[in-house]
Amino acid sequence: MKALVSAVALVLCTALLAIAQERPAPLASDLDRAQAAFKAGRHTEALALARRAADAAPTSVRALNARAGMAEFMGEFDEARTFHDRAGALAPDDPDTIDRTASFAVRMGEYDRALAQLDRLLALHPRHVRWLFQWAPTSLQAPLLRDHPSLERIVQIKLDILTEKGDLDQARRMARAYAIVQPGQNYCDQARERSRAGAERDEIFKAFRLATLGQPDAADCIWWYGQWLSDEGYVRLGRLMVIEGTRVTPSAANKEGGARYVRIRLGGNREVPKRAEQLFLIARQRYLRDGDVDGAARLFDESIRLAPAFARPYNYRALIAADLGDREGALAWLQRALQADPDSWRTHRNLGRLFETLERYPEAEMHLRRTVQLFGDDAGGRLALARVLYAQGKYDDFAKEARAAVAFLANWRAPVPEVRDFLAKFDRWGPGAALPPAPDPHVIMGWNYD
Amino acid sequence: MTDRIAVVLLLSVALALAPATIYAGTYHWVDEQGTVTYSDRPPQPEQTRAPAPEASPAPEVKAPDAKPDTSPAPEVKAPDTKPAPEAKAPDVRPALGAKSRDVKAFAPPAAIAKTGPTKVDELLELSGARTQLVGLLSGIAGQLRPARGQMSAKDQAAVDRILRQALRHEAVYTLVRDAFLLQVDRTNLEATAAWLRSPLARKIVALEIASSEPGTEQKVAAYAAAIKTNPPPEHRVELLQRLDWATAASEISADLAAAVSRGITTAVSAAGPAEQRLRPGQIEDRVAQVRAQASEVLREPHGAATLYTYRELEDDELTAYVLFSGSEAGRWYNTAMRKAMVNALGKAVEQTAAELVRAVPLDRWARAATPAPQQVK
Numbered sequence: 001m002k003a004l005v006s007a008v009a010l011v012l013c014t015a016l017l018a019i020a021q022e023r024p025a026p027l028a029s030d031l032d033r034a035q036a037a038f039k040a041g042r043h044t045e046a047l048a049l050a051r052r053a054a055d056a057a058p059t060s061v062r063a064l065n066a067r068a069g070m071a072e073f074m075g076e077f078d079e080a081r082t083f084h085d086r087a088g089a090l091a092p093d094d095p096d097t098i099d100r101t102a103s104f105a106v107r108m109g110e111y112d113r114a115l116a117q118l119d120r121l122l123a124l125h126p127r128h129v130r131w132l133f134q135w136a137p138t139s140l141q142a143p144l145l146r147d148h149p150s151l152e153r154i155v156q157i158k159l160d161i162l163t164e165k166g167d168l169d170q171a172r173r174m175a176r177a178y179a180i181v182q183p184g185q186n187y188c189d190q191a192r193e194r195s196r197a198g199a200e201r202d203e204i205f206k207a208f209r210l211a212t213l214g215q216p217d218a219a220d221c222i223w224w225y226g227q228w229l230s231d232e233g234y235v236r237l238g239r240l241m242v243i244e245g246t247r248v249t250p251s252a253a254n255k256e257g258g259a260r261y262v263r264i265r266l267g268g269n270r271e272v273p274k275r276a277e278q279l280f281l282i283a284r285q286r287y288l289r290d291g292d293v294d295g296a297a298r299l300f301d302e303s304i305r306l307a308p309a310f311a312r313p314y315n316y317r318a319l320i321a322a323d324l325g326d327r328e329g330a331l332a333w334l335q336r337a338l339q340a341d342p343d344s345w346r347t348h349r350n351l352g353r354l355f356e357t358l359e360r361y362p363e364a365e366m367h368l369r370r371t372v373q374l375f376g377d378d379a380g381g382r383l384a385l386a387r388v389l390y391a392q393g394k395y396d397d398f399a400k401e402a403r404a405a406v407a408f409l410a411n412w413r414a415p416v417p418e419v420r421d422f423l424a425k426f427d428r429w430g431p432g433a434a435l436p437p438a439p440d441p442h443v444i445m446g447w448n449y450d
Numbered sequence: 451m452t453d454r455i456a457v458v459l460l461l462s463v464a465l466a467l468a469p470a471t472i473y474a475g476t477y478h479w480v481d482e483q484g485t486v487t488y489s490d491r492p493p494q495p496e497q498t499r500a501p502a503p504e505a506s507p508a509p510e511v512k513a514p515d516a517k518p519d520t521s522p523a524p525e526v527k528a529p530d531t532k533p534a535p536e537a538k539a540p541d542v543r544p545a546l547g548a549k550s551r552d553v554k555a556f557a558p559p560a561a562i563a564k565t566g567p568t569k570v571d572e573l574l575e576l577s578g579a580r581t582q583l584v585g586l587l588s589g590i591a592g593q594l595r596p597a598r599g600q601m602s603a604k605d606q607a608a609v610d611r612i613l614r615q616a617l618r619h620e621a622v623y624t625l626v627r628d629a630f631l632l633q634v635d636r637t638n639l640e641a642t643a644a645w646l647r648s649p650l651a652r653k654i655v656a657l658e659i660a661s662s663e664p665g666t667e668q669k670v671a672a673y674a675a676a677i678k679t680n681p682p683p684e685h686r687v688e689l690l691q692r693l694d695w696a697t698a699a700s701e702i703s704a705d706l707a708a709a710v711s712r713g714i715t716t717a718v719s720a721a722g723p724a725e726q727r728l729r730p731g732q733i734e735d736r737v738a739q740v741r742a743q744a745s746e747v748l749r750e751p752h753g754a755a756t757l758y759t760y761r762e763l764e765d766d767e768l769t770a771y772v773l774f775s776g777s778e779a780g781r782w783y784n785t786a787m788r789k790a791m792v793n794a795l796g797k798a799v800e801q802t803a804a805e806l807v808r809a810v811p812l813d814r815w816a817r818a819a820t821p822a823p824q825q826v827k
Contacts, residue, residue, distance in 0.1 A: 293729070323731030425695050430776060433698035433784040 030056065031066055038070060043290055047074050054083065061091040065100060072104055075282035075299045077275065080104060095124055095150050102157055109274025111161045118154045125151070142179040155180060159213065164274075166240055172213050181214030188221035204228075212241065219249035223258065230265060233281040235312070236274060239266045264345040264374045267311060276307035284316060293320055311341040315350055322354065330354055345374040349381050356388050364388045372401075379405040379412075380440035383419060387438040395431050399423065402436065412443040568643040570630055576646035578655035579787060580623055585662035587617045590710060590799065594806065600818040601810065608809040616802035625794035633786035641779035650767055651774075654760075661759040673761070674754035682757060689768050690756050696775035700745070700752045702788045707744035709792040712737045713799030721807040 034049035047070045054060070054067035068083035084101045091097050098121045105114035122130060125148065132144050133151055145152040155178045162171035175181045191207035199207075208225040211218050226241030239262055246258025262268060283299035286292040297320055300313040307313075314337030321329035331354060337347040352368035355361070368385035372378055386402040389395075402423055409416055418437040425432065574580045591613040601609065645651050661670075681687075694700050715736055719728040728736070760768060774780045807815065 323729050325730030429692050429695050431781065432695040433775070433781050433788075434695075434701040 031063055034066060034070065038073075041290075043070070043074060043286075044292060044295065046070055047076070058086075059090060061087050061094060061097060064090065065097060068104070069100060072107065073282070074286065074295070075279055077108065077279070081108075092120075093124060095121060098124075099150065099153055106157060106160055106164075107274070107278055109164075111165060114157065114161060118157060121150060122154055138177055138179050141177070145178060163212075163240070164237055168212075168216075168240075168244060172216060175213040181210055185214060187211035187214045188218040191221060191224075205232075212244075217248060219245050219254070221245075222248060223254075227261075233284060233312070234277065235266050235272055235310075236277055242266065260374075264343050267309065267341050268343065270307075270309040270341065272307045272310045276303045276310055276313075279303040279306070280310070280313050280316075283313070287316065287320065293323070296320065309340045311337045311344040311347050314340060315344075315346055318350060318354070327354065327358060331358075343374065345371060345378070348374065349378070349384075352381070352388070353384055356384060356391075359391070361388050361392045365392065377408065377444060379408045379414075379443065380438075382408075383416070383436075383438040383440070387436050390431070390436050393431075395426075398436070399426065409441060409443065412441075414441045414443045416441065567636070568640055570627055570634060570639075573639060573643055573646070574623075574627060574630065576643060576651075576655070577783070577787070578659045579626070579791075581659050582662050583623055583626065584619050586706075586795070587619055587622055587798075590795075591617045594802070596815075596818045601814065605810045605814055605818075609806060612802065612805045612809055616805055617798060622794055622798045625797055626790050629790035629793040630786055633782075633789060635782055635786075638779040638782035641777075642783040645774050645779070650770055653767070654763065654771055657759055657762065661755065666758075670751070670755050670758045673758045674751075677754070677757060686765065687757075689765060689772065690753075690760065693760075693768065693772050693775060694752075694756065696772050696780065697784050698788065699756070700748060702784075702791070703748050703752060704741050704745040705788060705792045706795055707748070708737050708741035709796035710799045711740040711744075713796045713801075714803045717800050717803035718807055718812070720804065721812055 030049050030053035034046045034053060037043075037049060038046035047067075050063070050067040050070045054063040057063045064083050064087035068080050068087060071077075071083060072080035081104070084097075084104050087094075087097045088101050098117050102114045102117035102121065105111070105117060122133065125133070129144070129148060129151075132140060133148075136144065145155065155174065159171050159175055159180065162168070162174065172181075176183070181187065187207065188211040191204065191211045194207045195204050205225075205228060208221055208228060211221040212225050215221065222241055223245030226238045226243075226245055229235075229238035229241060232238075242258055242261055246255050246262075249255060249258070279299045280303045283296045283303060286299065287296035290296075297317065300317050300320075303310065303313040304317075314333050318330040318333035318337070321327070321333055331351075334347055334351045334354065337344060338351065341347065348367045349371040352364045352366075352371055355364035355367060358364075365385065365388045368381060368388055371381040372385055375381070382401050382405040386398045386405065389401060390398040402419060406416060406419055406423065416437075416439055418439065422436045426436075571580075595609055595613060596606070598606070646655065660666075712733060715728065715733050719726075719733065760771075763771070775784065
């Protein structure tokens with residue numbers, strides 16, 4: 001009798017748990033609304049709805065995963081970890097949950113944890129599939145990965161881990177072994193072609209990633225990949241790729257340029273923890289894409305706390321301060337950025353431009369001169385310097401800098417007619433009362449954003 | 451909604467700032483304390499108690515003839531950067547003859563004897579800036595005022611009252627003067643004053659004031675049409691382009707449009723719901739767009755208005771003006787004036803717009819900005 005009661009209780013508990021996990025009524029509405037809000041780009045609202053859904057259904061794996069994913073997307077990493085863990089505890093064998101947890105661990109730079117998750121994911125496959133995945137020749141891997149997409153995910157995540165850890169040789173061996181890259185293919189040309197054809201950024205990014213994995217000698221493509229990553233804010237991987245491209249290139253000038261790039265654009269050898277980098281990346285999105293000033297400022301601050309020598313978040317805090325009308329506050333943030341990294345080209349540039357708007361021309365000139373000294377191809381910075389020189393009556397210097405910028409931009413098929421027109425009048429009539437225009441054309445990949 | 455109102459107001463104001471469309475009936479009078487008042491309306495009885503004969507808007511004042519007189523052209527040199535200690539007392543004769551113009555009423559810049567360091571007030575008087583501010587304010591007020599019938603009588607009355615009060619010439623002039631004072635460079639100020647006291651400069655200022663009179667808009671339009679079939683000589687056009695280069699006049703127009711845009715956008719945004727308010731950076735982005743649009747929109751009218759305004763100046767007179775404007779003193783004056791006007795008008799417009807949206811809530815402005823539905827026949 002006692003056994004029967006226990007058995008009934010067990011069945012009831014299991015049934016109730018199943019019902020609780022899939023209880024649709026309150027869940028569907030909040031979760032669906034959260035996902036709809038997310039798709040519509042209302043990310044803050046989406047996270048709030050996901051939180052409500054997860055609170056209302058704490059045993060729903062779907063709700064927990066949604067909350068974890070949205071919190072991760074918004075840079076709320078502690079919350080994301082909590083809910084990834086809860087989902088994992090509830091559904092330890094759910095491939096989707098394991099995949100999400102592994103990706104999150106990579107984002108946090110917790111590679112061992114990610115690899116452990118991938119092992120669990122692999123263990124969910126039938127024995128013969130696991131055997132094929134581990135031992136079958138390369139020629140069998142392509143169809144195997146096609147038939148088992150979760151295996152391809154394992155490979156791709158492992159490639160990312162190896163690359164981020166700086167073990168490019170091992171990553172390349174693995175990419176070849178699983179037929180992610182094929183011998184004899186010119187991935188670099190394909191990537192360039194896609195870039196020229198104006199393909200989606202993500203597609204171009206993947207193409208250059210393949211080139212990096214499949215063509216170890218393609219210095220230009222590896223370098224390009226690094227610069228692209230830099231622009232996107234992936235400073236750690238960007239730095240590794242630029243260093244690799246610089247190592248591979250036979251050109252002494254390119255080697256020098258690469259070393260300079262790492263120093264003035266990527267903070268040299270200053271360590272930036274993965275979490276700080278990711279916080280920065282997401283904070284930038286929250287600010288620029290969502291207009292979420294408070295949320296972004298909080299994440300930038302956390303990034304600064306984790307990586308005090310990382311100049312980029314300071315620059316964004318300055319941008320936010322200026323956006324809120326606090327120019328003195330913006331100056332203070334930029335000064336802090338300069339203390340953190342005195343060779344930050346972007347910081348000097350932002351300082352120069354800010355001093356210019358404040359009509360503090362000598363200070364503006366000092367920082368803009370440093371800007372073009374650090375990066376001579378910065379035509380926008382040079383035009384800003386020209387304007388500041390003109391404002392101080394240094395007309396010969398103005399003409400010299402403006403002409404240099406115009407000539408440089410002409411080579412990049414980026415004419416600046418308003419500056420040409422100004423120079424023509426200046427040559428003809430001498431100085432006028434208006435300051436010269438200083439447009440900021442973005443012509444060189446890798447130098448567009450910071 | 452906030453955006454729509456701001457756009458409606460801004461575009462109209464930007465257009466209003468085109469020099470060719472500035473409307474100004476310029477009156478000035480002196481009250482019993484000796485205070486000079488400028489207005490686009492004749493003095494009201496309570497404003498000029500027991501006006502002295504010369505305190506009325508003097509319709510009999512002989513306006514300077516725009517044509518040069520027959521005396522030898524004044525020898526005008528571009529001042530150097532030093533003050534001109536030997537600057538002569540200004541010629542108080544009507545510089546260009548006494549032929550009456552067909553204008554309602556306007557006064558040439560008063561002749562001010564130089565008896566010591568020039569005051570900023572004197573400079574602004576001599577340059578005509580003080581007088582021309584009347585037209586500018588009138589233009590802005592005219593554009594901020596909804597057309598009759600678009601608002602209720604009560605709202606309309608409130609708007610009229612606020613515009614009258616907030617855009618008073620003397621109040622805004624004080625802002626201009628205070629902002630100008632921050633820019634003062636004594637050497638350049640004296641050199642500018644010396645130039646402005648010269649007969650040629652007085653003639654030029656008179657022409658500039660005249661071009662801000664009522665009716666100028668139509669005259670410029672007619673002139674612009676006329677020069678399409680009978681264009682001015684190339685060298686003349688170039689001279690005026692050079693003048694624009696030296697004075698940055700068209701840039702100043704665009705700056706003023708931007709300042710007005712900033713003032714209105716700031717006030718309207720602040721009056722809207724908290725979640726729709728714009729950050730200062732967002733306002734600046736919009737202002738930059740308005741400035742670019744204004745620059746484009748104003749280019750052609752500005753060119754025509756310039757040709758019209760100086761049409762009666764000889765080439766050598768225009769050249770002298772260009773030379774002064776291109777001198778260090780000229781550049782200082784134009785820069786200082788630009789900053790002062792932009793600063794003062796921006797403040798005045800923001801304050802005015804804030805009062806307007808406080809008195810007449812945004813939704814009622816929105817209704818006024820919406821065209822009335824057409825009657826279905």
